[in-house]
Amino acid sequence: MGVIFLQCRKIAPMTEFDLIDKYFKRSPAHAALGVGDDCALVSFDPSQQVAITTDMLVEGRHFFAGADAFRLGWKCLAVNLSDLAAMGARPRFFTLSFALPDADEAWLAQFSRGLFALADEHGIELIGGDTTKGPRTISITAMGEVPHGQALRRDAAQVGDEVWVSHEIGGAALRLFERWGRTSIPTAQVEHFVSRMETPTPRVALGLALRGLAHAAIDISDGLTGDLRHILRASGVGARVELAKVPTAQLIRERMAGAERDLMIECVLAGGDDYELCFTAPRSAHARIAQALSELGLRGGVIGEIVSGNELVVADETGARVTLPKSFDHFG
Amino acid sequence: MGVIFLQCRKIAPMTEFDLIDKYFKRSPAHAALGVGDDCALVSFDPSQQVAITTDMLVEGRHFFAGADAFRLGWKCLAVNLSDLAAMGARPRFFTLSFALPDADEAWLAQFSRGLFALADEHGIELIGGDTTKGPRTISITAMGEVPHGQALRRDAAQVGDEVWVSHEIGGAALRLFERWGRTSIPTAQVEHFVSRMETPTPRVALGLALRGLAHAAIDISDGLTGDLRHILRASGVGARVELAKVPTAQLIRERMAGAERDLMIECVLAGGDDYELCFTAPRSAHARIAQALSELGLRGGVIGEIVSGNELVVADETGARVTLPKSFDHFG
Numbered sequence: 001m002g003v004i005f006l007q008c009r010k011i012a013p014m015t016e017f018d019l020i021d022k023y024f025k026r027s028p029a030h031a032a033l034g035v036g037d038d039c040a041l042v043s044f045d046p047s048q049q050v051a052i053t054t055d056m057l058v059e060g061r062h063f064f065a066g067a068d069a070f071r072l073g074w075k076c077l078a079v080n081l082s083d084l085a086a087m088g089a090r091p092r093f094f095t096l097s098f099a100l101p102d103a104d105e106a107w108l109a110q111f112s113r114g115l116f117a118l119a120d121e122h123g124i125e126l127i128g129g130d131t132t133k134g135p136r137t138i139s140i141t142a143m144g145e146v147p148h149g150q151a152l153r154r155d156a157a158q159v160g161d162e163v164w165v166s167h168e169i170g171g172a173a174l175r176l177f178e179r180w181g182r183t184s185i186p187t188a189q190v191e192h193f194v195s196r197m198e199t200p201t202p203r204v205a206l207g208l209a210l211r212g213l214a215h216a217a218i219d220i221s222d223g224l225t226g227d228l229r230h231i232l233r234a235s236g237v238g239a240r241v242e243l244a245k246v247p248t249a250q251l252i253r254e255r256m257a258g259a260e261r262d263l264m265i266e267c268v269l270a271g272g273d274d275y276e277l278c279f280t281a282p283r284s285a286h287a288r289i290a291q292a293l294s295e296l297g298l299r300g301g302v303i304g305e306i307v308s309g310n311e312l313v314v315a316d317e318t319g320a321r322v323t324l325p326k327s328f329d330h331f332g
Numbered sequence: 333m334g335v336i337f338l339q340c341r342k343i344a345p346m347t348e349f350d351l352i353d354k355y356f357k358r359s360p361a362h363a364a365l366g367v368g369d370d371c372a373l374v375s376f377d378p379s380q381q382v383a384i385t386t387d388m389l390v391e392g393r394h395f396f397a398g399a400d401a402f403r404l405g406w407k408c409l410a411v412n413l414s415d416l417a418a419m420g421a422r423p424r425f426f427t428l429s430f431a432l433p434d435a436d437e438a439w440l441a442q443f444s445r446g447l448f449a450l451a452d453e454h455g456i457e458l459i460g461g462d463t464t465k466g467p468r469t470i471s472i473t474a475m476g477e478v479p480h481g482q483a484l485r486r487d488a489a490q491v492g493d494e495v496w497v498s499h500e501i502g503g504a505a506l507r508l509f510e511r512w513g514r515t516s517i518p519t520a521q522v523e524h525f526v527s528r529m530e531t532p533t534p535r536v537a538l539g540l541a542l543r544g545l546a547h548a549a550i551d552i553s554d555g556l557t558g559d560l561r562h563i564l565r566a567s568g569v570g571a572r573v574e575l576a577k578v579p580t581a582q583l584i585r586e587r588m589a590g591a592e593r594d595l596m597i598e599c600v601l602a603g604g605d606d607y608e609l610c611f612t613a614p615r616s617a618h619a620r621i622a623q624a625l626s627e628l629g630l631r632g633g634v635i636g637e638i639v640s641g642n643e644l645v646v647a648d649e650t651g652a653r654v655t656l657p658k659s660f661d662h663f664g
Contacts, residue, residue, distance in 0.1 A: 032381060033483070033485065036486070036566070037419070037485055037486050037487075037566075038385060038415040038416075038418040038419050038486070038549075038550060038551060039383035039384055039385040039415050039416060039418075039419040039421060039476070039483075040383070040384045040385070041381045041382070041383055041384075041419075041478070041483055042381065042382050042384065043378075043381050043382065043480075044376050044378075044382060046375075046376075046378035049364060049373045049374065049375055050373070050374050050375065050376060050382075051370075051371035051372070051373055052371055052372045052373075052374065052425070052427060052459060052460060052475075053370060053371040053372070053427075053460060054427040054428075054429050054460055054461060054462050054471075054473060055429065055462050056429035056430070056431060056462045056464055056469075056471060057464075058431050058464055058465070058466035058467070058469075059466075060466070061431075061464055061465055061466050062464070083370040083371050084370075084371060086370040086371075087369070087370050087371040087373075089371060093384070095384060095385075095386040095473050096386075097386050097387065097388035097471045097473075098388070099388060099390050099393075099469060127384060128384060128385060128386055129386060130386050130387050130388045130471075132388055132389075132390055132393055132394070133390070133393055134390035134391075134392070134393050134467070134469065135390070135466070135467040135469070137388075137390075137431060137466065137467070137469050137471075139386075139388060139429045139462075139469075139471035141386060141427050141429075141473035143384075144371070146373070148375075151365070151371075151373055153365065153369055154368070154369050154370070155369075217370075218370060219370060234368070234369075
């Protein structure tokens with residue numbers, strides 16, 4: 001279809017409205033009014049608070065030019081679902097705005113397939129959007145629900161809490177460093193790390209399970225230490241983390257003992273884009289959280305504890321303090 | 333401040349978090365949790381539906397490179413408020429995502445001033461956002477409230493309805509054509525038409541006044557005939573419009589009788605970016621709507637009527653049918 005379109009587009013180009021109708025308009029399942037009016041209309045459950053997040057992805061910054069469209073559609077929504085997960089919210093509705101250099105139907109077909117594959121997994125409904133010509137940029141705003149008082153906020157960590165990470169981290173950064181030529185990945189493992197970077201799994205089910213168990217939570221998008229620091233700053237506490245306890249891929253762990261140690265530490269502590277959750281919880285919740293992780297097939301665990309003060313200390317295998325690599329900053 | 337920043341930015345650059353804190357973070361007035369967590373948390377009134385809209389503005393497409401930052405901040409929010417107005421919704425919350433080529437503080441200070449100037453006029457609260465480096469692109473998602481069953485939808489026009497336009501249209505397009513060198517504007521009137529293009533006034537108060545009076549409504553962003561056609565298609569009706577009744581600036585009306593007739597008709601019928609409302613209402617509501625327009629200082633009025641069929645016919649001063657200019661389409 002893409003090829004036919006490309007051949008005949010000068011004769012019968014699709015308008016932006018055709019594109020929206022063809023690839024993004026579906027009958028609303030939960031919205032009172034979905035795509036196609038000035039606004040969507042939805043009702044939320046009054047016993048719940050509405051959790052709202054927004055993320056923008058820019059070509060060349062968040063994804064490579066020529067990135068697979070299916071995976072990109074998935075990822076654009078995944079990063080927003082990850083924010084809902086980190087709040088303990090159940091996904092409900094999202095809007096999608098994007099700029100594209102041209103109305104490439106083959107690309108849109110794949111992009112929308114990837115987007116809806118993840119949306120359908122989580123029962124979240126696309127209710128509106130905006131399409132324009134411009135440098136490839138995708139902006140999604142997602143809405144979820146969480147019962148009053150049960151949201152996992154950043155400012156709720158308490159001294160004595162255990163600090164958890166939901167699953168292995170550093171893998172997305174390893175793939176990025178490989179693309180940049182700074183390291184290599186054995187052929188048999190490339191697909192694993194590509195998936196970590198390009199089709200992250202938002203930990204929505206875990207976020208829901210953590211309601212009433214965890215105190216504070218954040219998703220790891222910019223790097224563990226940078227993101228954990230947001231919790232510490234908001235909660236007015238410090239943390240002590242053990243590098244050896246941070247869950248990561250076996251390949252990264254092995255290389256951490258060798259010549260690439262610094263780069264691997266950077267992957268694990270400062271590598272963004274894994275979209276695992278970092279959260280704090282009282283020791284009394286330990287067994288239930290460990291069980292929830294296990295039931296979800298996640299190899300996460302406790303990486304340290306919340307302490308008084310405002311410092312983040314990461315200790316290596318010998319107990320020595322690790323010099324923390326810089327977390328990602330878009331204007332840094 | 334901008335200058336100082338530019339001088340010292342290599343020594344002490346602001347991070348994206350500093351930028352958000354400095355220019356966009358305020359204490360939440362109505363949100364339970366505002367900017368600074370994974371999500372914002374808000375509660376909506378259960379007697380209301382939530383109206384949600386999103387718009388993305390791209391440099392070179394929706395605004396000129398070098399556009400005044402204050403006016404741009406205003407306009408980015410205005411186009412979203414206009415969608416809420418066209419739904420009869422009361423503005424409540426919005427999110428803001430943007431890509432910027434660099435962290436230009438002088439620009440951000442002006443942009444945020446313009447944004448909040450309009451936000452404060454309407455009591456709408458910024459609850460979250462995302463900042464990244466990239467081609468200058470701004471994406472806003474706005475949420476408002478409207479009582480169940482009172483939203484002004486596109487699919488509610490009825491045969492016999494009068495078709496209204498809220499105020500003069502075509503002015504934004506005139507300014508655009510002047511920028512493109514296709515026409516001129518007398519010096520004394522330039523500022524008027526610049527304002528029409530760069531700082532449109534979303535008709536929120538009118539949208540609220542039209543609840544229970546109007547049947548269908550849309551905001552004129554892509555051009556009168558194109559936008560009215562959305563109502564006709566959604567409602568399964570046609571319309572007959574009289575060109576002479578469409579409210580427009582005196583300058584445009586005068587020129588419509590001369591050599592620039594075709595260009596002026598294009599401004600009025602196909603010029604987007606005015607963000608006036610086009611709506612349909614039963615004749616029984618005529619007096620109350622006319623009074624609402626008058627109280628709001630708007631020079632709008634009835635431009636035609638809804639008829640059976642699916643055709644849009646615009647008649648000129650002699651009753652002859654006007655060949656309709658093409659409305660704006662981003663991929664056209």
